[in-house]
Amino acid sequence: MKIRVDPRVEQQLVKAVLWLFTGLTVFILFFIIIYILRKGLPVISLGFITRNPAEMGKAGGIFSTIVGTVALTLLAVLIASPLGVGSAIYLTEYTRETWVTRVIRFGSECLAGIPSIIFGLFGFILFVAKLGLGWSLLSGGLTLAFMILPTIIRTSEEAIRSVPQTYREVSFSLGGTKWQTVTRVVLPSALPGIATGVILGIGRSIGETAAVIFTAGSSLHLPTSLFSSSRTMSVHFYILAREGISMANAYGTAAILMIVILAINLAAYGLMNRFVRKYR
Amino acid sequence: MTRLERNERLTRVALLLVAFSAVSILLVITVFIFGEGTPVMFRYGLKKFLFSLDWFPLEKSFGLLPMIIGSLFVTSGALVIGVPLGLACAIVLTEFSSKHLRRVLKPVIELLAGIPSVVYGFIGVVILVPFIRDHFGGPGLSVLAASIILGIMILPTIISISIDSLEAVPRTYREGSIALGATRWQTTRMVMFPAAKPGIIASIILGMGRAIGETMAVIMIAGNAAMIPRSLLDPVRTLTSNIALEMGYAAGEHREALFATGVILFVIIMVLNTVANVTSRRRSR
Numbered sequence: 001m002k003i004r005v006d007p008r009v010e011q012q013l014v015k016a017v018l019w020l021f022t023g024l025t026v027f028i029l030f031f032i033i034i035y036i037l038r039k040g041l042p043v044i045s046l047g048f049i050t051r052n053p054a055e056m057g058k059a060g061g062i063f064s065t066i067v068g069t070v071a072l073t074l075l076a077v078l079i080a081s082p083l084g085v086g087s088a089i090y091l092t093e094y095t096r097e098t099w100v101t102r103v104i105r106f107g108s109e110c111l112a113g114i115p116s117i118i119f120g121l122f123g124f125i126l127f128v129a130k131l132g133l134g135w136s137l138l139s140g141g142l143t144l145a146f147m148i149l150p151t152i153i154r155t156s157e158e159a160i161r162s163v164p165q166t167y168r169e170v171s172f173s174l175g176g177t178k179w180q181t182v183t184r185v186v187l188p189s190a191l192p193g194i195a196t197g198v199i200l201g202i203g204r205s206i207g208e209t210a211a212v213i214f215t216a217g218s219s220l221h222l223p224t225s226l227f228s229s230s231r232t233m234s235v236h237f238y239i240l241a242r243e244g245i246s247m248a249n250a251y252g253t254a255a256i257l258m259i260v261i262l263a264i265n266l267a268a269y270g271l272m273n274r275f276v277r278k279y280r
Numbered sequence: 281m282t283r284l285e286r287n288e289r290l291t292r293v294a295l296l297l298v299a300f301s302a303v304s305i306l307l308v309i310t311v312f313i314f315g316e317g318t319p320v321m322f323r324y325g326l327k328k329f330l331f332s333l334d335w336f337p338l339e340k341s342f343g344l345l346p347m348i349i350g351s352l353f354v355t356s357g358a359l360v361i362g363v364p365l366g367l368a369c370a371i372v373l374t375e376f377s378s379k380h381l382r383r384v385l386k387p388v389i390e391l392l393a394g395i396p397s398v399v400y401g402f403i404g405v406v407i408l409v410p411f412i413r414d415h416f417g418g419p420g421l422s423v424l425a426a427s428i429i430l431g432i433m434i435l436p437t438i439i440s441i442s443i444d445s446l447e448a449v450p451r452t453y454r455e456g457s458i459a460l461g462a463t464r465w466q467t468t469r470m471v472m473f474p475a476a477k478p479g480i481i482a483s484i485i486l487g488m489g490r491a492i493g494e495t496m497a498v499i500m501i502a503g504n505a506a507m508i509p510r511s512l513l514d515p516v517r518t519l520t521s522n523i524a525l526e527m528g529y530a531a532g533e534h535r536e537a538l539f540a541t542g543v544i545l546f547v548i549i550m551v552l553n554t555v556a557n558v559t560s561r562r563r564s565r
Contacts, residue, residue: 011465015376021368026385028432029392032403086298094292106557107303113486113553114309114546115493117520121542122309124527125316146305153302177284179291207396210495210520214527238398238496241405254399265394269387 033258040255043248049256053220057236058246062253064222068137068230071223072216073205075141076148081198083145084152085187088194091153092160093182112150116211119147123215135217135229143215144208148201155200159193159275160186192275199268203261209234233257313546317539329540335506337526337534344541346508350423350516351492351545353509354502357427358434358491363484365431366438370480373439374446375468386443393436401500404429409501418513421503426516429497434487441486445479445560446472482560489552493545495520519545 051061087108091101123143133139163186171181187194209232217229218239231239233253240250321329324342332343369389373382404425413420449472457467473480503515504525517525523538523545530538 007463007466011463014465018368018372018376021365022372022385025365025369025392025435026388029388029395032395032399033391035403035407036399083298083301086295087301090295090299094295104299104303107306109557110550110553111302111306111309113489113493113549113556114306115489115495115520115549117493117495117523118309118313118542118546118549121316121523121527121539122312125312125539126308146309149302149305177288179288203394207394207398209396209398210524213524234396234398237402238500241398241402242500250402254402257396257399261394261396262391265387265391269390 033262036251036254036258040251040253040258043252044255048249048252052222053236053249056245057220057240057249062233062236062249062256064220065231065233065236065253066256068216068223069206069232069234071137071230072140072144072212072232073202075137075226076144076205077198077202079141079145080149080152080201084149084197084201085156085194087153088156088160089182089187091157093178093186108150108153111146112154116147116208119143119211120214122146123211128215134227135215135219136227137216137223137230138226140212140216140230141226143211144205147208147211148204151201151204152194152197155197156190156194159190159197162193162275163189192271192278196268196272196275199264199271203264203268206232206260206264207234207257208232209238213238310546313539313542316536317541317543320533320536321540321543330544333508335522337530337537340533342533342537342540344519344522344544346506347517347519347522347541348544349508350502351518351520351548353423353516354426354430354498354518355488355491357423357512358430359484359488361428361431362434362438362487362491366435366483366487367442367480369435369439370442370446371468374443375464375472389439390436392432393440397433397494397497398500400429400433401497404497404501412513416513418511419503419515421501421515422513423502423509423516424512426498426502426518427512429501430491430494433494433497434490437487437490438483441483441560442476442480445476445483448479449475478559482556485552485556485559489549489556492518492552493520493549495524499524519548 048061049066050063052064053062054060087104091104095101120143123139127133127139127142128135167185167189168181171185176184212232213235216232218231218235219229220231221228223230234257237250237253237257240246240253320342324340329342329344330348331345332341333345334341334343335346373385377385408425408428409420412418412422412425416424453471453475454467457471458464462470498518499521502518502521504517504521505515506517506522509516519541522541526534527538
């Protein structure tokens, strides 16, 4: 026999469970952030940021890893952005939906799903070994660029698509060519949305470890050229924690990572919000 | 043809080439991973790679079965944790919360995706692993620890794609059901959920892909013993950790065997991606 529960009672019960789960998820997130910050913030000082690591990271600061992170991320974004935005422009402005666009989209989606360790393997065999670039900023930057390309394509495409059609029509009616319309009307209007994608790509690059450790290496020296090996903050944090070199410095590095990631997400969110509101 | 027309045509061709960058990169990655990984597989026999239990790379015995099963275990564990939590969040955000609350909660939950995987691994090491060791026994570094952390890591994937597909259900469906006197939950369960099902399934498959592909967090908390775990509290080694653990010093056939591990991982991920792609496309038709 089936017991009948009043639908309203059932709804109250289900709602309680669902909210409990949601609350748990939010709690986990805040727990992680607060835990890392509480343990890490006391370690952070001006010296921690401006001094190079000493004794494998046991002493000193993390300056060279900050430089490595910035250089690698910059490189990745500089390579991936033109490719990503170009792809998005082609997909939205220069073609109709055909099998070509389907292939391009499917390729980009698959690329987005490939695990970072595979990117690491690939970057290692192609850039580090076959092309002889060695463990270097260049190898790491190229690998990361490939990894963040799908994110930039997808967000740019969405941003360009949401620019109202009338903008383009006005430009055409004034005698503008396709390219003029794209560069002077569409892209400026879509810029905040595109920037959101780039910022998300920056976030992924900064947090990445598996793809970087096998391509950029883990040298603690300050990088001097595109061909020097360099350690990022994430890799440094991983090595410190895994090899138990210095828990204090690991917490400090993690706290800086978290602050940067929080700031980046906030910026991306703010930009996206402004952009969405503009065209609604 | 005027100069202007010629320029326009050139731009179009240039953009087409750029647009193929993602596809070309995918192809190049496939070629290099397979080129490096498959010869050793065929030299020793595919069967040995897939079904042998012995991973002693220095003695040229490359059985990947423990790692394949290990990946399967932690991924199933991650789904057990991640699917209920993720779907609950998606339902609450689309059906049971005010607009204001949703505007705050959604970006907060999306933050989970921004936290680097090493940080998840670290939290696992300093909090979860000791907790499991003290309260359940075993070494702490275990299937259970990896499942819980991976379950949390796949939440953003499940939540955001489920929300998208729930929001894509036409408003009239919900309104019709409410007008018939159904409660919000009945509407969700009997109308919204079935309508959004392909997207929700795709979200779960993509979450699965993330769990299988995750590396650094798993290395830190799974214990990495290359044996089939007998309980939730035993250590486990996944395909991804197998690669990352030994890549640093492997050479010769050992390194090729790690690429072969990559090939298997790659094939699994591509199958999952394709299935997710096909299921979610069915929705849009």
